[in-house]
Amino acid sequence: TKVLELRVEAEAVAPSNIAIVKYWGKRNTELNLPLNSSLSVSLDSLWVRSKVIFDEGFERDVVTINGNKLSDGEVKDYAGKVLDIFRNFYGRRIYARVESSTNFPSSAGLASSAAGIAALVIASNEALGLNLSKRELSKIARIGSGSACRSLFGGFVKWNKGELENGEDSFCEEIFTPDHWPNLVDVIGIFKEERKKVSSRSGMQSTTLSSSLLKCRLEFVERTFGEVIDSIRTRNAKLFFELTMRHSNSMHAVILDSWPPLNYLNDRSFRVMEWVAEFGRAGYTFDAGPNPHIFTLEEDVKEVTEFLESEGAVKVIISKIGKGPYIIS
Template sequence: MAAAEEGQWVLMATGRSPTNIAVIKYWGKRDEALILPVNDSISVTLDPDHLSATTTVAVSPSFPSDRMWLNGKEISLSGGRFQSCLREIRKRAQDVEDEKKGIRIKKEDWGKLHVHIASYNNFPTAAGLASSAAGLVCFVFTLGNLMNVKEDYGELSSIARQGSGSACRSIYGGFVKWCMGKNNDGSDSIAVQLADEAHWNDLVIIIAVVSSKQKETSSTSGMRDSVETSPLLQYRAQRK
């Protein structure tokens, strides 16, 4: 790792990702830690101009720790979903060089550097509009750009899935299938694009936001309760 003046530089990347709405929903996990679903799901990705997350990631040797802000308010990065994504992206990081700034970062140095992350949703957060889907895929995609990660969209969707299940579907536009997969490690639980955003040019989706209040029951809690108590969910999963 080198720069004209060690510790004085900052390298940044910005990305924007849309949310998605499921038309065949996943509702329940067979593995809570890896976020592996009990069934395949299909969604339509919405217009990023209307419902999206914008994330800026900065890295500098002067940062003493990883920090994150959501809509201007600092939030904890200690949660498992953020740490899983950070860990997986750092494992895949490559050499980065910015000749104008005189910055060279070797792939083995990424584990020693800390990042600052600022994310903003242009729609209500945790109100039932899949803000975590947009936020987590943007988190992964922008970190990947900053750290010169070379993985394809399928692999990136698998990483985003570990932060928020439905996030994996927002890696693509149009209609997207999240394959539940069969492998215990989740390596085949990825998103694939079924049709791009130009497939139905006359399709219009209208979202009416009647309240920005956070929902009382989180999706994670609701899914867990359903898996534990609903015989109908088990029937659906077994006969998908």
């Protein structure tokens, strides 16, 4: 007689996040242990929904994003790392099918891996009935993809770099709630561009190996981290915008200092940087991609939006600070 095979499933939603203090460089590539602590906000307009099905009858992990199947290599490097950890908890080899969907077009050049991994971690914990804490879950998400650990929370999130070699103290926490700064807005310009050629993962490895400015950047992050937190605590917009821009510049400076040549900014990025700095009531930040995120206060959203449109943005997404992930019952 055939023994019944276990099959459990759950579905969760998690927000994308954008870093103010950026993560760039690892001290351990296996566990995604960062060289510096980082700070992000969770975005309420950009989210990913992940459904996971664990079934003892499956023979390998299969992951689709917006209906497109990932290659085995892509699965192994991201979701597979997370699924391996849950398999260990479960104590048996049990494979999964993961279906993720984004509420924004995947062609928009907006990273979805952080939110997708975060949603997968929340869903897996639920499906297997493990009841792990958010802190523990953020460590699991971190192993899938560094920035994913920040999408385990809403509001303003700090990822503590930690000191330990095993990563047990490298986790995230919400430092201010989603409603802490209600009139703060992220205005995201979407530009038509081919996908970035160098992934963040390999770009940050290259910077770690070759940039001699990286040491100065790490000192800068260390020195100004408290100031960034204070600017948020006191809702000091002018200071927050300034520090947001300086932290973006600092990351892109060490990227430009990397060898072989590496750069994620283009002519338009520099025009955006100039306009925003001149405007005086907003702050830009750029990830390893073409889309500027411009933080501003509600009353200035219209002017910022019009500027992005005048620069040829095909779409402008306006996002407030959002809540953390949740289970869909």
